[in-house]
Amino acid sequence: MQNITDNIHDWLYATFNPTIAMLIEFAIIGALAIGLFAMLGLVLIYMERKVSAVMQLRLGPNRVGPKGIFQTTADTLKLIVKEGMTPNGVDKLLFNLAPFIVMIVAMVVLAPLMFAKGFQIWDINIGVFFITAVSSLSVIGILMAGWASNNKYSLLGAMRSGAQIVSYELSAGLSILAVIVLTGSLKLSEIITSQENGWWIFKGHLPVWIAFIIFIIAVTAETNRAPFDLAEAESELTAGFHTEYSGMKFALFFLAEYVNIFVVCALGATLFLGGWMPLHFGTGTKFNEVMDYIPSSVWFFGKTFFLIFVIMWFRWTFPRLRIDQLLNLEWKYLLPISMINLLLATFIAIMKWHF
Amino acid sequence: MGFIKNYLGEVLGAVKSLATGMKLTGKYALKHRKEKITQLYPDNRDTLLLPERFRGEVVLIHDENNEHACTGCTACEIACPNGSIKIITKFDLTPDGKKKKALDTFVYHLDMCTMCNLCIEACPTDAIKMDQAFEHSVTNRNDLIKILNKPGSKIRDGVE
Amino acid sequence: MYRETSIVNESTPTPFSGNGESDMIINVGPQHPSTHGVLHLIITLNGETVKKVEPHLGYIHRSIEKMCESLTYRQFIYVTSRMDYLSAHINNHGCALCVEKGMQLEVPPRAQVIRVLMDELTRLASHQLWWGALAMDVGALTPFFLAFREREMINDIMEETCGTRLTMNYMVPGGVMSDIHPDFQKKVHAFIDHFKKKIHEYDELITDNIIFQNRTKGVGYISKEDAISYGMSGPSARGSGVQCDIRKLYPYEVYDKLQFDEIIEAGGDSFSRYMVRIKEMKQSMSVIEQLIDNIPEGDFQAKTKAVLKLPKGEFYSRVETARGELGVYLISEGGTTPYRIKFRSPGYCNLSALDHMARGQKIGDLVAIMGTLDLVIPDIDR
Numbered sequence: 001m002q003n004i005t006d007n008i009h010d011w012l013y014a015t016f017n018p019t020i021a022m023l024i025e026f027a028i029i030g031a032l033a034i035g036l037f038a039m040l041g042l043v044l045i046y047m048e049r050k051v052s053a054v055m056q057l058r059l060g061p062n063r064v065g066p067k068g069i070f071q072t073t074a075d076t077l078k079l080i081v082k083e084g085m086t087p088n089g090v091d092k093l094l095f096n097l098a099p100f101i102v103m104i105v106a107m108v109v110l111a112p113l114m115f116a117k118g119f120q121i122w123d124i125n126i127g128v129f130f131i132t133a134v135s136s137l138s139v140i141g142i143l144m145a146g147w148a149s150n151n152k153y154s155l156l157g158a159m160r161s162g163a164q165i166v167s168y169e170l171s172a173g174l175s176i177l178a179v180i181v182l183t184g185s186l187k188l189s190e191i192i193t194s195q196e197n198g199w200w201i202f203k204g205h206l207p208v209w210i211a212f213i214i215f216i217i218a219v220t221a222e223t224n225r226a227p228f229d230l231a232e233a234e235s236e237l238t239a240g241f242h243t244e245y246s247g248m249k250f251a252l253f254f255l256a257e258y259v260n261i262f263v264v265c266a267l268g269a270t271l272f273l274g275g276w277m278p279l280h281f282g283t284g285t286k287f288n289e290v291m292d293y294i295p296s297s298v299w300f301f302g303k304t305f306f307l308i309f310v311i312m313w314f315r316w317t318f319p320r321l322r323i324d325q326l327l328n329l330e331w332k333y334l335l336p337i338s339m340i341n342l343l344l345a346t347f348i349a350i351m352k353w354h355f
Numbered sequence: 356m357g358f359i360k361n362y363l364g365e366v367l368g369a370v371k372s373l374a375t376g377m378k379l380t381g382k383y384a385l386k387h388r389k390e391k392i393t394q395l396y397p398d399n400r401d402t403l404l405l406p407e408r409f410r411g412e413v414v415l416i417h418d419e420n421n422e423h424a425c426t427g428c429t430a431c432e433i434a435c436p437n438g439s440i441k442i443i444t445k446f447d448l449t450p451d452g453k454k455k456k457a458l459d460t461f462v463y464h465l466d467m468c469t470m471c472n473l474c475i476e477a478c479p480t481d482a483i484k485m486d487q488a489f490e491h492s493v494t495n496r497n498d499l500i501k502i503l504n505k506p507g508s509k510i511r512d513g514v515e
Numbered sequence: 516m517y518r519e520t521s522i523v524n525e526s527t528p529t530p531f532s533g534n535g536e537s538d539m540i541i542n543v544g545p546q547h548p549s550t551h552g553v554l555h556l557i558i559t560l561n562g563e564t565v566k567k568v569e570p571h572l573g574y575i576h577r578s579i580e581k582m583c584e585s586l587t588y589r590q591f592i593y594v595t596s597r598m599d600y601l602s603a604h605i606n607n608h609g610c611a612l613c614v615e616k617g618m619q620l621e622v623p624p625r626a627q628v629i630r631v632l633m634d635e636l637t638r639l640a641s642h643q644l645w646w647g648a649l650a651m652d653v654g655a656l657t658p659f660f661l662a663f664r665e666r667e668m669i670n671d672i673m674e675e676t677c678g679t680r681l682t683m684n685y686m687v688p689g690g691v692m693s694d695i696h697p698d699f700q701k702k703v704h705a706f707i708d709h710f711k712k713k714i715h716e717y718d719e720l721i722t723d724n725i726i727f728q729n730r731t732k733g734v735g736y737i738s739k740e741d742a743i744s745y746g747m748s749g750p751s752a753r754g755s756g757v758q759c760d761i762r763k764l765y766p767y768e769v770y771d772k773l774q775f776d777e778i779i780e781a782g783g784d785s786f787s788r789y790m791v792r793i794k795e796m797k798q799s800m801s802v803i804e805q806l807i808d809n810i811p812e813g814d815f816q817a818k819t820k821a822v823l824k825l826p827k828g829e830f831y832s833r834v835e836t837a838r839g840e841l842g843v844y845l846i847s848e849g850g851t852t853p854y855r856i857k858f859r860s861p862g863y864c865n866l867s868a869l870d871h872m873a874r875g876q877k878i879g880d881l882v883a884i885m886g887t888l889d890l891v892i893p894d895i896d897r
């Protein structure tokens with residue numbers, strides 16, 4: 001992958017003058033990002049429906065295409081041709097802006113992710129920080145949608161979502177810090193390189209295991225997934241913040257939710273499971289060489305989709321929490337535990353007890 | 356120390372209860388091929404067997420000679436709670452010259468029928484029964500008003 | 516906090532308004548995912564906290580009581596399947612009992628046993644559906660399908676013997692409409708064996724789940740005294756410690772010869788009401804097991820005239836449906852149709868206590884409380 005991207009880069013700079021070459025690269029990257037966004041939406045929604053079906057003793061989509069793989073494509077086509085209605089009495093600007101903010105945020109955080117060895121849009125030196133910072137902007141879009149809808153259900157959903165995302169960011173951030181402390185870098189490529197002789201989940205002892213569990217719980221809450229889907233809680237608030245949305249505007253919320261899941265799971269896979277790094281134990285063993293034959297993109301997507309499956313598994317098993325219990329869980333359990341855990345991780349990093 | 360022990364016990368108990376539930380759904384996900392309960396309905400139409408007592412719609416039983424057992428006594432019409440059945444009778448002349456009441460048209464309003472089975476119970480000659488057909492959707496409401504006796508059919512001999 | 520231009524305040528004037536300016540009035544229903552039908556609740560909120568709940572009825576009123584006045588004693592029973600459609604058999608049973616009481620009709624022992632079997636199967640099916648629906652209300656979607664797997668077996672049994680799956684009209688004055696299907700006993704045995712193996716999943720998935728316990732324990736409390744004064748009945752009242760099982764207090768058919776416990780939980784909260792129903796399922800299974808191999812031989816229906824006539828007078832019968840006490844009050848003028856019929860439906864009284872239970876709770880809890888009350892709206896509205 002590294003060679004292909006480098007060749008394209010070199011060829012562009014050799015053929016055109018630097019400005020035009022750069023613009024062309026932007027265009028290619030933009031097209032790739034949008035393509036990935038659309039593909040992820042289609043694949044993950046299909047996956048969600050199939051996972052829910054197998055857990056609920058059903059068959060799931062099975063009519064459009066073999067095993068129903070084109071079902072989500074058909075749904076998307078239907079949503080695209082549907083009228084994008086703006087109800088009376090809404091704040092028109094904010095109402096129409098909100099889905100785009102949510103979508104743009106979801107797309108921007110794709111930038112520092114490393115999809116395969118040397119395949120990355122932007123290897124920024126504060127990559128992890130960038131992701132946590134930008135992904136928290138999506139709450140603005142949700143609050144905007146809830147407020148602008150002029151619907152009480154939407155408002156309640158948006159308020160819940162605000163309280164929830166703001167609080168769960170703390171423990172998500174602290175659990176990420178546990179790995180950062182061990183690695184000593186915020187740059188995603190360096191974090192992955194540091195796991196060459198074993199993923200952090202294997203060589204980080206107790207603090208990384210705890211951090212991993214807290215991270216999974218916190219990102220489930222951050223992406224508004226069940227059992228923390230209070231923002232849309234369909235049995236309480238019909239559909240929460242997107243009650244009034246229809247057509248493509250609704251679809252953007254829906255797609256953004258799944259892209260957000262992908263992003264946080266990719267981040268989790270990068271930090272705890274080694275990103276594109278194959279399964280290595282120690283250095284230079286035969287086992288490592290065998291593992292290296294599997295392409296790095298397969299490793300990355302395999303790990304990410306495993307984490308996505310776990311989050312879907314949560315959704316189709318658990319009842320929903322109540323808003324006060326949700327905040328209790330964060331402030332009374334996750335936050336203290338992750339703070340102590342961070343201290344523990346720091347201690348281990350100082351004493352160099354990790355492998 | 357007791358506080359911390361309680362706190363950790365609480366956390367572990369909670370995790371255990373959640374893991375039990377996840378184990379169950381995970382088990383079903385793995386054994387999906389065996390455990391799935393839904394049927395592919397329109398595909399299995401040929402093999403779909405409904406119980407013989409299933410109440411789908413009222414039919415008038417005709418035998419191979421196009422004969423039925425309805426005497427036109429209107430017991431079913433009286434028994435019907437919502438007027439789904441309308442029996443129109445005529446008078447046939449018997450060979451010995453007497454007038455005899457007989458069925459002219461058996462009108463059945465499927466759109467009003469609640470499948471309560473009271474007409475079948477009321478019929479003294481067991482001329483009607485419940486059929487297993489259940490795909491009743493039509494594009495025109497008038498298609499649901501059915502005439503149950505086939506054209507040219509007559510009462511079976513010996514049925515009083 | 517909230518803008519004055521709210522849709523609800525302008526277009527639908529409510530019969531009351533909140534006290535403070537910070538109150539928010541929300542119409543939950545008639546079309547809402549958690550109202551199990553067309554129940555309309557006007558709730559006054561302070562933030563997330565419920566200050567007042569006012570149920571509005573009438574969206575599915577079909578005037579069943581008035582309809583019954585124009586139907587004969589054989590005919591009116593089928594309409595009652597449409598009240599509490601989840602315990603259709605038991606509704607039919609109550610009406611048949613009332614007519615039999617008026618006619619002084621003796622029901623053959625075989626019919627009595629078949630009736631009780633059908634009642635208990637219906638109760639099981641109803642409780643299974645309730646379990647799935649409650650899990651949906653608190654946000655877990657998978658239990659619904661597990662519940663339907665078992666309920667489907669009962670529905671198949673019903674379909675085979677009674678001909679329909681939901682609105683049976685199987686009980687008639689004097690017995691049951693037709694004899695049980697030859698496969699009935701075999702299938703019921705198969706169902707009981709299956710359900711005994713699967714009922715632990717109900718506990719694993721929901722009962723023992725920490726989230727569910729937190730959502731229901733200590734929520735929606737109603738004391739024994741309040742439950743009695745609201746006229747609650749059935750599992751909802753037994754969750755508050757009220758002894759109100761009609762099968763025990765005023766036994767009908769063969770219930771007095773059977774060994775089963777009246778489940779009473781003293782907690783009074785949502786979780787107690789939940790546990791009552793879970794334990795009742797086990798009791799229903801034990802009742803079915805006692806009867807299924809001991810169905811006496813004989814007629815399944817007493818000999819009756821084609822047209823039934825009740826003597827002049829007033830008759831009352833009561834049965835325990837899956838939701839509580841169903842009372843059938845029938846006034847006869849001596850003709851072939853009732854002069855007046857009044858149903859005392861369990862859901863109506865249980866719903867009236869909703870306001871008492873939900874005050875001070877969160878919106879999410881309101882939904883869970885409604886779930887544990889096991890409301891069936893056509894039963895409330897008739």
